Amino acid sequence: MPQDMPxxxxxxxxxxKRNIPARGFRPIYYLIGxxxxxxxxxxxxxxxxxxxxxxxxxxxxxxxxxxxxLQAEEDRDQARRYFADKAREKELLGTDAKIYNSxxxxxxxxxxxxxxxxx
Amino acid sequence: MSNIISIIQGLLVIVPxxxxxxxxxxxxxxxxxxxxxxxxxxxxxxYGLLQAFADALKLLLKEYVAPTQANIILFFLGPVITLIFxxxxxLVIPYAPGxxxxxxxxxxxxxxxxxxxxxxxxxxxxxxxxxxYAFLGSLRSTAQLISYELILSSVLxxxxxxxxxxxxxxxxxxxxxxxxxxxxxxxxxxxFIGSIAETNRAPFDLAEAESELVxxxxxxxxxxxxxxxxxxxxxxxxxxxxxxxxxxFGGYLSIIVFSIISLLDLSxxxxxxxVLISIISSSPINLAxxxxxxxxxxxxxxxxxxxxxxxxxxxxxxxxLLPITIAYVILLPCVVSGLLINPxxxxxx
Numbered sequence: 001m002p003q004d005m006p007x008x009x010x011x012x013x014x015x016x017k018r019n020i021p022a023r024g025f026r027p028i029y030y031l032i033g034x035x036x037x038x039x040x041x042x043x044x045x046x047x048x049x050x051x052x053x054x055x056x057x058x059x060x061x062x063x064x065x066x067x068x069x070l071q072a073e074e075d076r077d078q079a080r081r082y083f084a085d086k087a088r089e090k091e092l093l094g095t096d097a098k099i100y101n102s103x104x105x106x107x108x109x110x111x112x113x114x115x116x117x118x119x
Numbered sequence: 120m121s122n123i124i125s126i127i128q129g130l131l132v133i134v135p136x137x138x139x140x141x142x143x144x145x146x147x148x149x150x151x152x153x154x155x156x157x158x159x160x161x162x163x164x165x166y167g168l169l170q171a172f173a174d175a176l177k178l179l180l181k182e183y184v185a186p187t188q189a190n191i192i193l194f195f196l197g198p199v200i201t202l203i204f205x206x207x208x209x210l211v212i213p214y215a216p217g218x219x220x221x222x223x224x225x226x227x228x229x230x231x232x233x234x235x236x237x238x239x240x241x242x243x244x245x246x247x248x249x250x251x252y253a254f255l256g257s258l259r260s261t262a263q264l265i266s267y268e269l270i271l272s273s274v275l276x277x278x279x280x281x282x283x284x285x286x287x288x289x290x291x292x293x294x295x296x297x298x299x300x301x302x303x304x305x306x307x308x309x310x311f312i313g314s315i316a317e318t319n320r321a322p323f324d325l326a327e328a329e330s331e332l333v334x335x336x337x338x339x340x341x342x343x344x345x346x347x348x349x350x351x352x353x354x355x356x357x358x359x360x361x362x363x364x365x366x367x368f369g370g371y372l373s374i375i376v377f378s379i380i381s382l383l384d385l386s387x388x389x390x391x392x393x394v395l396i397s398i399i400s401s402s403p404i405n406l407a408x409x410x411x412x413x414x415x416x417x418x419x420x421x422x423x424x425x426x427x428x429x430x431x432x433x434x435x436x437x438x439x440l441l442p443i444t445i446a447y448v449i450l451l452p453c454v455v456s457g458l459l460i461n462p463x464x465x466x467x468x
Contacts, residue, residue: 038301041297041302041303042460045297
């Protein structure tokens with residue numbers, strides 16, 4: 001039985017290239033579209049960041065305006081802690097013992113804070 | 120008591136994450152089936168919805184086989200490391216305003232670090248199995264993950280540049296004006312390609328190319344340790360889709376509601392209306408919808424594109440995507456300082 005051989009003159013060349021019609025727009029239009037979208041994004045981002053600046057400025061000025069109030073609150077808290085500390089010392093030691101060898105007021109370098117501190 | 124509460128908090132995130140993994144697998148099989156004109160799983164439960172649970176049960180009941188010459192400790196430790204670090208990424212995700220486990224200042228950095236450590240699990244598992252296929256698979260996977268992480272972190276750098284914070288919640292909240300998808304459109308495409316490669320998904324699933332490497336780094340892993348790998352893989356897919364939607368689509372913020380508000384110029388005169396709007400505009404459903412769409416695109420890509428060669432994979436990363444990203448890393452600071460849109464110092468807000 002004769003062996004299967006290629007046809008006389010060999011096989012026809014295989015066409016690897018596929019002739020598929022190009023779909024969609026040309027690439028340049030996609031590029032332009034992308035940049036338009038990006039431009040709109042930066043436009044919105046610009047005003048968004050401006051608004052953020054405004055909010056930050058407003059908050060900072062709000063803080064500055066209530067600064068005396070905040071300071072008073074802190075002083076009051078400081079005083080309350082100081083007297084509570086004194087009372088605790090008196091209860092422990094029995095007398096009004098002085099910690100520092102001075103008659104001047106020494107601002108306490110430590111405070112008792114609540115166990116749970118919230119920011 | 121606080122320990123119990125934190126354990127409950129952890130479970131409240133981990134259990135839904137794992138359940139969603141189950142449903143992502145079933146949705147993947149269903150979607151791919153319909154794209155290939157098949158029926159897909161339809162026997163277990165209604166519409167085949169419980170197929171994933173049946174598969175998991177089967178895998179958990181199976182006997183596990185460890186190769187004789189394998190390094191047993193690392194062999195079992197690898198999948199555990201991968202799963203733990205895939206799940207740790209969920210720690211810093213804000214699901215809605217005030218709904219998160221950790222409001223970490225360096226949240227994005229944490230996510231990046233954790234996903235980088237997960238590579239070690241794959242490396243250890245592949246090496247310790249003492250199999251050529253597993254070893255080659257783990258080498259490929261590690262090379263791929265390290266290369267594509269570069270792209271992800273470079274794109275993250277630009278997001279951080281525009282938002283001015285590493286905190287995930289700040290990144291989400293600063294997208295109230297415009298979601299970063301619009302100004303960073305080409306970078307989103309780069310990031311999405313990078314995230315497909317980072318999760319070892321088709322068409323970049325060279326690590327487990329069946330025709331070459333059987334099943335890649337998990338060739339020798341069977342039964343329950345295989346479940347660990349499986350869960351880790353899909354958990355990281357969901358995680359990276361969440362990360363995509365947080366970075367580029369505004370996370371839990373509803374883009375549609377915000378654009379309607381800005382278009383119609385709805386002022387806040389009516390309190391009840393305002394409350395309603397704020398509930399709709401920042402609810403976890405927004406994040407869920409965005410993430411689901413991105414997961415669908417992951418599956419769509421898998422069903423559409425043929426697997427590329429390994430050298431193509433590497434050259435796409437180093438010669439195409441990385442130069443584009445680096446070009447933007449150079450360009451974007453110029454744009455930011457040119458338009459005077461440096462983000463506000465976070466301590467002022």
